[in-house]
Amino acid sequence: MLLSKGLEIEIFTGTPQGEVIGLSDQIVRQLDGFVREPDSRNVEYTTPPCCSYESLLCAILQPRLQLRNYLQTLGDYTLIPGSTLSLGDASRFFRSDPNNPYHAYIENTYGTDVVTASVHINIGIEDLDVLFRACRLVRLEAPLVLALSASSPFLDGKVTGSHSHRWQVFPKTPRQVPLFRNHQHFIDWTNEQLELGTMQNVRHLWSSVRPNGDRRPYSLNRLELRITDLVVQPLQLLSIVAFLEARIQQLIDQPHLDPLKSSQLSVEKLLEITDKNEKLAAQHSLEAALTHWRTGETITAKDWISNIYDEVYPIAKGAGFACFLSPLKKILREGNQAQQWLTAHTQGQPLPKIIQQAIATAAEQDQELSKYLCEPAALVA
Template sequence: MTAPLLLKGFEVEMFTGRPDGTVVGCADDVARALPGFMLEPDRRNLEYATPPAAEYRQQLGQLLEPRHTLRAWLRQRDLTLLPGSCLSLGDSRSFERSDPTNSYHSLIERTYGTRVVTASVHLNFGIADPERLMAACRLMRCEGALLLALSACSPFLDGRVTGAHSQRWRQFPITPPRIPLFLHHGHYIQWVEEQLRLGAMHNVRHLWCSVRPNGRCRPYEIDRVEVRICDLLDDPLELLAVAGFCELRLLQLLADPERHDPLWASTMDADALAALADRNDQAASRQSLAARLHHWRDGHVLTAAQWLRQSLNDVQGMAESLDLEGWLQPLHSILRNGNRSMRWLRSHGEGESIRAIVRREATALECRERELHQHLCQGTPVTACFAPTTSLATP
C-alpha cells in the first residue's frame, strides 16, 4: 500500500417483515432484546452501526455479524429482513411509532409523516482536520448523484410502481430545504447556529441532506464526513464497493485538493455548485444510471453511467496500489446489469409481481449473507471478485 486507508463505518437501516414480503415492525422489541440495534421513529425499520475500521475485510465481518444474530432472533418469529428502501408492499398511510414517549419522534411524525419511513445506508469516513473534512463534504455533495445512481433500490411503494428509481430520495424531506456548499468550517458553524435560531433545524442532528459533517460535538468538533444519499445497499459487497469508490475519490482529494475540491477546481461558484448538485440528485432519483447529469467541473452533460466509468478509470491506478481493485468489482457488475431498481423494474415489466420480487430478493439476501459468513468463518479470501451466486447478481 502507498497510503493509509481511512477509518470508516456504516449505519445500516433495514425493514423487517414476513418471508412473503409483508412488512412487520419489531424494531422496539429488537432494541430491547439485542445489543447494538437502534430505533428509527417508525418500528418497521431498525438500524445498526459498525465500529470504525480501515480494512475492508474487517468491515465485512462487522456488517455481517449483527445480521447473523438478528436473523436468529427473527427466525424464531417467522420474520426476515426485507430488501428495498421504501415500503414496497405498504402501508405508507400510517405511522407505527417505535417509541411513543420520544418527543423528537413526535415532532418527526407530526412534521413529515411517513415520508421519513425509509431504509438506507450512511457511509462515514474519518478525516480529522476540519478544513479537509469540509472539502470532502463538498466533493461528496457534488458527486452524490453517482452514489444514488449505483444504489437505487426503491422503485415500489404500497404495491405499485412509482415511476422513480429512488422513491426514497424523491419523498425524503431535505431539511432545511436549501443547504449551501460550505466554504469552510466557520461557514458551517455560522450557518447551523442561524438555522437553530430560526427554528429551521430543531437540533444539530436535524440536518437531513445528501452529505454532512459529523462528530462528537457538531458543528464545533467534527471528524468525519457522513454520506447519506445512498439507498439501501443490503449486499455487503456492493456496500463495500461503493465505499471503496468514495474512499478513493476522497484520497484523491486529500492528495491534490486544487484538482479535486469543487470550490477550487470548478468554473462555477459555490451557489451554482449547490444548485447543480441538488438538480443532479433529483435526476438520479428519477432515472439513476441513465440520468443526464451536469458535471461539477464545467457543467457539461453526461449520463451517470458515463461519469462513473470515467471516474472508475481515473481511480484505477490508486485502487491497484491500495489493493482495493477487487473490492470495486461489484460496481462494474452494476454498470453492466443495472442497479437493483433497474433489475426489479425489468422483472416486473416481464410479468413478475412486486410481491414475488420482494419475496425472491429477501430469500436471496439471506442466502448471500450465509455464503459470505461461511467464507469469513473458514478464513478463505473474500473480496468483491467473489461472484454472487444468488439473484442479487442478475435480474
C-alpha cells in the same frame, strides 16, 4: 494509508411474503447494537469504524446474521430489501417510542415520507480543511452514489416512476444548505438554523452529505454520506464505500479537485445543478442525464461513474483495496437493484414475487458469505 470507515444501516423487518412488520421494540431490548427508528418497522445498526475492508465486511454481516437468527425466535420473520415500503403500508406511521417528543415532531411534520431504509457511509477525516474540501466534492458527486445504490422503485405495491422513491420524497432539511467554506462557516450556519428553528437539533441536518463528529458542530472527525439507498448485497455495498474512499484519497493527493478551485461555475450554480442532479438520479439512477459540476456539460450517471472509476482504480490498487472496488463494474453492467426489479416487472413478474425473491436471495447471500468471512453468529435465545 486507508481511511477509517463506518456504516449506519437501516433495514425493514417483516415476513418472507414481504409484509413489513414493526419489531424494533423487541429487537433493541434483546440485542446490543441495534437502535430504534421513529417508525417501528425498521431498525438500525452501526458498524464500528475500521480501516480494513475485510473487517468492515464482517462488521456488516455479523449483526445482520444475529438479527436474522433472533427474528426466527419470534416467528417466521426476516429482513426485507429495498428502501421504501414496497408492498405497504405507507398510509400509517407506527411509532416505536410514543413518548419521544422528537419522534412526535418527525411523524407530525413528515409522515411516512421518512419511513425508509438506507445506508449512511462515514469516512474518517481528522484534518478539518480536508474534511470540508471532501464535503464539497462529495456533495456535488453524491447523485452518482444514489445512482449506484437505488433500490426503491416501489411503494404500496405499485411502481412509483422513480428508481429511488426514497430520495425523491425524503424531506431534505433545511431546504437550502450551502457549500461550507470552512469549519467556522459550518458552526455559524448551524447555530443560525437552530435559532431560526429550521433545525430541531444538531442531528436535524438531512442533506446528502454532512460533516459529522462527537460534538457537532464543534468537534468533527468524519464525512457522512446520507444519500445512499439500502444496498443489501455486502460486496456491492463495499464497492460503493471503496469508490467513495478512493475519490477522497484522490482529493487528498490532488487538492485542486475542490470544486471551489476547479469548477467553471459559480457556487450558486453548483448548488442549483446538484439539487437537479439529485432529483434526476432519484428518478433514473444510472441512466440519468446529469450536469457535470466542473464544466456544466451533460453526461449520464453511468458514464460519469465509469470515468471516475478509471481515475481512482490505480489509487485503490496502490492502497490494496482494488478488489473491493471492482464489483462496482458489475453494477454498471447489470444495473442496480431498482433497475433489476423494474426489468423483472416489465417482463411480467408480479411485484410481490419480485420482493419475495429478493428477500430469499438476500438471506442466501448473507449465509453464504458468512461461511467464508465470519465466525458463526450466536443464536439469541
